[in-house]
Amino acid sequence: MAGTLTIPLATLGVGAHVFGPAAAADSDHGVLLSIDRTVTNGFNSQPASTTAGYRADQSPDGGATWVLVAGGTIGGGVLAAVPPPRGPGGTVAASTVSADMAPGTGREVRAVVTVSGAPVAVAGTLTIT
Amino acid sequence: MVAVAFDAVGPSSAGANASASTTLSWTHAVGTGPALVVAGIQCDASPDAGVTLAVTCGGTSMTSLGRVETTLSSGSGFLQVFYLSGVAAGSPTVAVTASGGTPADMSGGSVSFTGAGALGTAVTGNADNAVSITVTGVAATSMVIGAEAAGDSIGAASTGTARVADNFKGATGNATGNLAIATNTGTGSVTVAWTNTFTGGTPCALLAVEIEAAVAAAGPLPAQPGPTWLRRFHHRQQLPPPAAVVAAAGGPAGTVVFPPGITHPARHRAALGIRGALAAGILATGIGPPPVPAPHQPPAITHPAPHRAQWRTGQGAPPGVVPQKRYPVTVYARAAHRAQWRGGAGASPAALPQPFRPVTVYRRAQHPAAWRTGQGVPPAARPQPHLPPVLPHPVPHRAQWRGGAGTAIAAVAGTGAPQPFKPVTVYSRKPHGASWRAGQGAPPGARPQPFRPATVFSRAAHRAQWRVITGAPPPAGQPTGAPQPFRPVTVYSRRPHAAIWRAVTGRVPNPQPPPFKPVTVYRRARHAASWQAIAGHVPAAVRQPRIPATVFSRAAHRVLWRAGAGSPAPPPPPFTIGHLTAADAARGALTGAGAATGALTAGGAGKGQVSAGDKAAGAMTGGTAPLGGVTATDV
Numbered sequence: 001m002a003g004t005l006t007i008p009l010a011t012l013g014v015g016a017h018v019f020g021p022a023a024a025a026d027s028d029h030g031v032l033l034s035i036d037r038t039v040t041n042g043f044n045s046q047p048a049s050t051t052a053g054y055r056a057d058q059s060p061d062g063g064a065t066w067v068l069v070a071g072g073t074i075g076g077g078v079l080a081a082v083p084p085p086r087g088p089g090g091t092v093a094a095s096t097v098s099a100d101m102a103p104g105t106g107r108e109v110r111a112v113v114t115v116s117g118a119p120v121a122v123a124g125t126l127t128i129t
Numbered sequence: 130m131v132a133v134a135f136d137a138v139g140p141s142s143a144g145a146n147a148s149a150s151t152t153l154s155w156t157h158a159v160g161t162g163p164a165l166v167v168a169g170i171q172c173d174a175s176p177d178a179g180v181t182l183a184v185t186c187g188g189t190s191m192t193s194l195g196r197v198e199t200t201l202s203s204g205s206g207f208l209q210v211f212y213l214s215g216v217a218a219g220s221p222t223v224a225v226t227a228s229g230g231t232p233a234d235m236s237g238g239s240v241s242f243t244g245a246g247a248l249g250t251a252v253t254g255n256a257d258n259a260v261s262i263t264v265t266g267v268a269a270t271s272m273v274i275g276a277e278a279a280g281d282s283i284g285a286a287s288t289g290t291a292r293v294a295d296n297f298k299g300a301t302g303n304a305t306g307n308l309a310i311a312t313n314t315g316t317g318s319v320t321v322a323w324t325n326t327f328t329g330g331t332p333c334a335l336l337a338v339e340i341e342a343a344v345a346a347a348g349p350l351p352a353q354p355g356p357t358w359l360r361r362f363h364h365r366q367q368l369p370p371p372a373a374v375v376a377a378a379g380g381p382a383g384t385v386v387f388p389p390g391i392t393h394p395a396r397h398r399a400a401l402g403i404r405g406a407l408a409a410g411i412l413a414t415g416i417g418p419p420p421v422p423a424p425h426q427p428p429a430i431t432h433p434a435p436h437r438a439q440w441r442t443g444q445g446a447p448p449g450v451v452p453q454k455r456y457p458v459t460v461y462a463r464a465a466h467r468a469q470w471r472g473g474a475g476a477s478p479a480a481l482p483q484p485f486r487p488v489t490v491y492r493r494a495q496h497p498a499a500w501r502t503g504q505g506v507p508p509a510a511r512p513q514p515h516l517p518p519v520l521p522h523p524v525p526h527r528a529q530w531r532g533g534a535g536t537a538i539a540a541v542a543g544t545g546a547p548q549p550f551k552p553v554t555v556y557s558r559k560p561h562g563a564s565w566r567a568g569q570g571a572p573p574g575a576r577p578q579p580f581r582p583a584t585v586f587s588r589a590a591h592r593a594q595w596r597v598i599t600g601a602p603p604p605a606g607q608p609t610g611a612p613q614p615f616r617p618v619t620v621y622s623r624r625p626h627a628a629i630w631r632a633v634t635g636r637v638p639n640p641q642p643p644p645f646k647p648v649t650v651y652r653r654a655r656h657a658a659s660w661q662a663i664a665g666h667v668p669a670a671v672r673q674p675r676i677p678a679t680v681f682s683r684a685a686h687r688v689l690w691r692a693g694a695g696s697p698a699p700p701p702p703p704f705t706i707g708h709l710t711a712a713d714a715a716r717g718a719l720t721g722a723g724a725a726t727g728a729l730t731a732g733g734a735g736k737g738q739v740s741a742g743d744k745a746a747g748a749m750t751g752g753t754a755p756l757g758g759v760t761a762t763d764v
Contacts, residue, residue: 030143037149055154068222069140072150075231079149080515082175082233082303086280091515092233095149100141102158 001025002128005111009039009123012052012115017122020110021063024101024128031056031069032098032127033111037079041121044091046076050117056126058101059108066110070099076120094124132270133340135290135312136160136241139223144295144308146236154224157186157239162218165245165340166191168211169293169310170225170237171278175205175303179229184211186239187221188485195251199278199304199332206305208278208334212248216241226490236308238293240274242340249339255332261288261322262335267315268342274312275321275337278305284324289313291323304332587613648678 005022024031033056037043043050055071072095079092101107111126139157147153157166166186174180177198184191191211198207223239249271252264260283264273274292277283280303282296289311298306311321321337652673 029141051151053152067220068154068156070145070147071152071154071224072147073152073226074149075151078515079231079233082173082298082301086303087233087301089515092149095147097145097147097150097153099145099155100143102141102156 002028004128005109005126007035007111007113007122007124007126009121011041011119011121012113013119014115014117016112016114018110018112020126021059021108022110022126022128024058024107024109026103026105026107028101028107028128029103030098030100030129031058031109032096032129033070033124034094034096034127035074035113035122035124036094037074038091038093039121039123042123043074043076043095043120044078046118046120048075048077050076050115050120052116052120052122053112053114054095054097054124055112056097056099057110057112058104059110060102060104060106062106063108067102069101069109070097072097076117130270130342130345131244133245133272133342134243135272135292136164136243138292138310139166139239139241142238142291142293144236144238144293144297144310146234146295146297148234148297149231150235151227151231152225153235153237154222155237155239156220157223157241158220159216159218159241161243163215164218164241164243165212165214165248166216166221166223166239166241167194167274167338167340168223168225168237168239169208169276169278169308169336170211170235171206171208171305171308171334172227172232173206173234173298173302173305174227174230174232177204177207177230177232180232181228182209182211183226183228183490185222185224185226185488186213186216187219188487189213189216190488190490191223194248194338195253195336197253197255197278197334197336199280199334200255200257200330201280201304201332205303206278206280206332206334208276208305208308208336210251210276210336210338214245233303234298234306236295236297236306238295238308238310240292240310240312242272242274244343245272246341246343249341251336251338253334253336255334257330257332258325258327259333259335260284260325260327261320262337263318263320264337264339265318267317267319267339269314269316270342272312272314272340273319273321273337274310274340275335276308276310277323277333277335279307279309279327279331279333280304281307281327281329281331283307283309284326286311286322287324288320288322305334643680645677645680647675650676 001023002025003022005020007019033054035043035052035054043052052074053071054074056069057066058069059066074095081087081090081092083089101109109126109128111124113122113124115122137158137160140155145153145155153170157168159166168184168186168191170182170184172180172182182193182196184193191213194210194212196207196209198204223237225235225237227235249264249266252262254262260277262275262277264275267273273289275289276293281300283294285291285294286309290313291309291311293308293310295309296307309323311323313319313321319339327333650673652670
């Protein structure tokens with residue numbers, strides 16, 4: 001069902017970290033995975049060599065198999081946001097990926113964060129819409 | 130030829146997007162393979178000059194159809210379309226990797242097609258508020274796919290069928306942030322368009338391309354007759370259709386599918402020749418020996434079974450032969466010729482799925498030259514704290530500002546409040562003195578001057594004309610004007626120059642002799658030493674006769690004489706005054722005897738030279754006269 005799966009603030013070591021799963025209603029159609037870059041020791045305070053892949057998966061079979069919905073890669077360092085007047089300016093606060101899920105019934109979703117380089121503090125949300 | 134057909138869209142009609150990420154990936158479910166997958170990506174980065182994209186589908190690199198920058202001059206976003214053909218049915222992952230920087234946002238979507246062959250030439254365009262793009266020369270069996278990236282939300286597809294509509298950033302991107310992909314069919318010019326919902330100068334980038342239908346598999350290639358063919362088959366061979374023998378992309382590698390049986394029509398009996406006819410027990414009329422009339426009948430002849438080679442035509446087992454176990458023959462599909470394959474006519478017919486070997490793509494460091502020119506960020510540069518860009522606006526030129534055309538140009542349109550109007554004080558400039566003196570305008574204090582008619586003097590005729598004619602002088606040369614009164618010309622004789630005069634013989638015209646000035650010459654007394662050398666008294670001084678000095682006029686310079694006739698006059702004699710004569714010598718005390726006495730010897734003569742003191746005394750000895758004479762000093 002539509003809702004948010006919270007990724008609690010934690011320092012994640014190098015490797016893959018799975019958050020979830022969470023059930024999605026048949027009427028749900030999309031997921032949005034957001035990682036907060038501004039937390040202490042988060043990605044904004046990391047060197048560029050610290051990266052993390054983050055992805056939202058869905059499972060049509062109760063978690064037996066997982067299929068990528070959308071994924072991305074976060075790099076360490078401060079990023080400039082779109083400046084005014086089109087953007088808010090300042091620095092980027094979050095990295096996000098989003099896409100629509102494949103339709104189905106009894107779907108589940110999860111978030112996977114794979115850290116490379118060095119441990120990093122991660123906090124975020126997986127929103128099902 | 131089968132027309133191109135739409136297969137699927139990935140991940141969905143909403144596309145996939147990411148912000149502040151260097152990669153973006155999604156799943157594309159290919160329904161029917163092999164398929165052509167086309168992916169469109171908008172990359173919103175400022176600046177984007179150093180940002181490049183690489184896309185894979187199922188781990189296989191996709192080929193770029195083109196990159197189109199949006200119209201924003203700063204290069205803050207672009208659209209790029211990739212494709213990959215021969216994608217098997219399944220759910221491959223489409224992965225986009227940005228290099229050279231972290232885009233502010235990316236969004237993408239993919240569309241797969243079946244029956245697709247080659248791709249046409251991509252048509253690109255970028256213009257503000259552009260919402261359509263047209264591809265010409267489209268075949269009826271083709272399909273056109275178009276993509277647009279825009280800085281504002283893109284409307285619904287107005288021409289064609291929308292496949293992807295991902296208005297990710299709306300109006301909050303740098304220059305793009307929104308993506309739309311649509312397809313359309315038709316013949317000739319095919320347009321893909323979206324509803325124009327742009328309200329301002331929205332930067333846009335579009336790309337469209339024709340997806341041509343796959344060329345039908347080539348027909349059986351006839352084998353060329355050769356020795357083997359003639360010896361063993363005696364008929365043309367046919368290769369199995371390539372498409373039929375290739376396992377579907379989804380099949381396991383190495384699977385061999387046997388083609389359907391190749392049926393060869395039975396050869397005509399006539400083709401078998403007489404031996405075949407005899408072997409078959411068939412004797413047609415006119416062929417073979419003539420029939421024997423009844424009652425004599427030829428004995429029945431039993432014919433042996435036909436040769437096995439003839440039974441290989443597949444018409445059952447030869448008689449008398451025990452059917453053997455049939456082993457299927459492995460027939461390998463022959464790969465299409467490279468020339469056909471390179472022609473892009475669809476997927477390789479006999480290409481077997483290869484094991485996936487992911488390609489390692491190394492990030493290429495930017496060239497120093499590119500980095501120095503500011504095109505893109507350096508590869509190893511770490512994101513810097515955001516500092517709002519300072520946009521220095523050049524101060525407008527004074528000439529523009531003084532023009533008074535509204536506010537100063539320094540005020541940047543759209544940023545900052547208008548500047549208060551400051552009227553310009555324009556000072557009149559005093560004309561330069563030189564300009565004034567040039568006569569441009571009346572001088573300040575100049576008063577009109579009285580009119581003075583110009584006096585025009587008639588010019589007298591030239592003397593040469595006057596002298597060669599008699600009578601009145603010729604009229605003035607000027608055709609206009611009244612005749613001038615005759616004024617005879619007074620010609621003065623010119624006195625020849627002295628130099629000319631001297632060049633001729635004759636006397637000097639006016640040689641004025643200088644006035645006579647007699648010179649008094651006093652006899653100089655003998656020197657005391659001389660008197661003492663002789664005996665007797667010193668004779669009394671006798672007044673000498675007055676001899677006037679002869680003053681000669683100065684002869685002309687030799688140079689002048691040489692210019693005339695004759696030789697120059699001889700040089701005048703030395704100026705001698707008061708030479709002692711013989712009488713003077715006789716009257717003198719100096720005699721030969723005296724000389725004999727030794728009073729005046731040669732040495733004495735030498736001693737008796739007139740000294741300065743003698744000259745002062747005015748004495749002159751006889752001995753001194755011949756030695757030297759009177760010098761100018763003496764005089």
